[in-house]
Amino acid sequence: MQGCRPRDVAPSLFEISKRKNRTLYEALHANTWIRDIDLQHPTFSAHHFAEFVQVWKETQQIHLRSGVQYEIAWKLTESKQYSASSAYHAQFLGASSPNFTELIWRAWAPPKCKFFSWLAIQNRLWMADRLHLRGWPHNPVCSLCRRARETGNHLFFECRFTRHIWTDLASWIAAPPLLPDWKPAESLHTWWTALARTTGVSRKGIKSLIILICWRFGKN
Numbered sequence: 001m002q003g004c005r006p007r008d009v010a011p012s013l014f015e016i017s018k019r020k021n022r023t024l025y026e027a028l029h030a031n032t033w034i035r036d037i038d039l040q041h042p043t044f045s046a047h048h049f050a051e052f053v054q055v056w057k058e059t060q061q062i063h064l065r066s067g068v069q070y071e072i073a074w075k076l077t078e079s080k081q082y083s084a085s086s087a088y089h090a091q092f093l094g095a096s097s098p099n100f101t102e103l104i105w106r107a108w109a110p111p112k113c114k115f116f117s118w119l120a121i122q123n124r125l126w127m128a129d130r131l132h133l134r135g136w137p138h139n140p141v142c143s144l145c146r147r148a149r150e151t152g153n154h155l156f157f158e159c160r161f162t163r164h165i166w167t168d169l170a171s172w173i174a175a176p177p178l179l180p181d182w183k184p185a186e187s188l189h190t191w192w193t194a195l196a197r198t199t200g201v202s203r204k205g206i207k208s209l210i211i212l213i214c215w216r217f218g219k220n
Helices: 011-015 024-035 046-059 084-090 100-105 111-121 128-134 152-158 160-172 188-196 203-219
Strands: none
Touching: 011 046, 024 046, 100 111, 100 188, 100 203, 111 188, 111 203, 152 160, 152 188, 152 203, 160 203, 188 203
C-alpha cells in the first residue's frame, strides 16, 4: 500500500486487529480484515476510524485473480531469487565509481606512497584546514612557503614552492603540460585527474611521478 505494509500505514488499527497473520487473499476475501478489527477495544477512537477509512480506500483498488499462485520475485537477479550479493550491490545502484584504480593503484610506486595518495586525493590528510575544523592544535600557515593557509590544494599545486618543483619536473622530462599554468581546480581530485591525462609521455609514468612527487611534498 503506497510502498508500505498495511501495519505501517495503519499502526493503531493493526494493534487492535484480532488476526494479524492472515494472507492477503484471506484478508481481502469478503473483507475479512474488517471483521478482524476489535471495535469493542477500549482504546478505539476517531484516530482508529481515520486509519480504517484510509485502508478501506486502498483495498478497494486491489483485485486478486482467482486460481493464480502469487509469489514474491526478486527483481535484481535473473533467477528472481534473492541473494545477499545482489542486495549488497543494489546499495550502489546509480553511484559513480572513482578512478582511483587508474590514478593510483596501477601506478609504479611503493605501497606507502599509493596509500598516502589515496588519502590525499580524498582530502583525508591532516592538513591545517581539517585540524581547524576539529578544533585541534595546528599551525595554520603552509610550512613550505609560510605565506598561505595550509590546505591540500595549496600544498600540492598552489604553493609557490611546489610550483617550482613542477616546473623543474616538466623541464626534466620534457613535458610542457606539467608546467604549473593549470586551470583553477575545485579539488585535488579534479587537478590530479587532469594532470594524469598529460600527453606526450608515458601515462603510467606520469601517474607514478605524480604520486612520488606529492608524497614527497607531504613528507616535507
